[in-house]
Amino acid sequence: MTLPTRPPQRKPQGRHPQNALSxxxxxxxxxxxxxxxxxxxxxxxxxxxxxxxxxxxxxxxxxxxxxxxxxxxxxxxxxxxxxxxxxxxxxxxxxxxxxxxxxxSMPSFEETAQRVWKQLRPGWRSTRHAHVWLNSLERHVLPRIGEMPVSEVTSADVIGILAPMWHEKAATARKLRQRMRAVMEWAVAMGLRPDNPCDRIGPVLGAQADRTQHLAALPHGEVASAIETVRASNGRAAVKLAFEFLVLTATRSNEVRGAVWTEIDLAEGVWTIPARRTKGNREHRVPLSGRALEILEETRRLGRGGPIIFPGVRGAPLGRTAIWHLLKVARIEAVPHGFRSSFRDWAAEETDHPREVAEAALAHKVRNQVEAAYRRTDLFERRRRLMTDWVVYLTERTSKP
Missing domain, CATH: 3.30.160.390 (Integrase, DNA-binding domain)
Structure with a gap:
């Protein structure tokens, strides 16, 4: 019995339909x-x-x-x-x-910004910086492009946000551009878009003519008078002591406000700031002068037995603006960080201490990579002599009629 064979399949004969429907x-x-x-x-x-x-x-x-x-x-x-x-x-x-x-499935710019913020947040030591980073986008950027798919944001959109403030608020505009660029760079890396619209916009926005505004600081010859003014003020004792300790150690406000007793070695006269609390993310040893040790003894008598050296009203660290507010009320034309500048000018103008010793006292990183690779010392003993000279200088000017 012969089975029937199926005819071979062929393409339909004739022209394919073209716009056949009406x-x-x-x-x-x-x-x-x-x-x-x-x-x-x-x-x-x-x-x-x-x-x-x-x-x-x-x-x-x-x-x-x-x-x-x-x-x-x-x-x-x-x-x-x-x-x-x-x-x-x-x-x-x-x-x-x-x-x-x-x-x-394309996320919006706002959703992408939230993801980038969560990704970067663990690497930031400052909770305030994390808050400001996201808050600046919420204030200036998200109302304009927050709901747009991140793939659809163009250079024109970025320019539209930055142009009104590019010259009037130059520093804010630069930071916004950096933060938007970080969001877009993440989108590029994740394959959500081929390019970063924050690039190549400089020629359109133009050069910024703003000048760097340095933090207000006193000439080193007026620092001793500022200490006397603070001592005589009606400020809280813990805040006044924190200010003087900050000046004598040439450290940063957040390092002083967050200092705890376990960081202090009274016998050796050393304050060791752990890496997680320093700007450079490196442990910093601070030599304590005689007057700095006296301040610690005074604050211990004022303290409530807690771990914080300079406690606030409820035992927590002093607020971020506590020392700044003290200076403002005392009508001292400087900010806390400015006293580091006063110290650095004094070291350069009034002493023969080497530049690298003064820079090490401020916990500044060595810029030259070769020099940094070979320097294995923090120049501690030389810094101790420098800080002692600083206290002597301030004391002498305080004692002058």
């Missing part, structure tokens, strides 16, 4: 089925009467179907345009299906 047909057809418009585009009419667009397409050698949306939300003309765009992408080796999935 708007009137699409609007009125009711019989369920698929109706070919040409180039792989079909109108899918369901038994319920609803209609939608289907495109048959080969993507990287694999035949698949893409849904292009329902009618009448997507018209015949729009369906043809979508189908043509998909064929063009597929012909060039792309994947329109993957592109669409990526677009549908």
């Amino acid at each position: 708007p009137a047909f699409v609007r009125n057809v009711s019989e369920a089925g698929r109706y070919c418009d040409g180039n792989g585009l079909y109108l899918d009419v369901r038994p319920t009467g609803s209609r939608g667009w289907i495109q048959r397409i080969t993507i990287r050698g694999r035949r698949t179907e893409l849904g292009l949306g329902g009618y009448p939300l997507v018209s015949l003309k729009e369906a043809r345009e979508k189908a043509f765009a998909n064929r063009k992408v597929a012909r060039e080796g792309g994947d329109p299906l993957a592109d669409r999935r990526r677009t549908e």
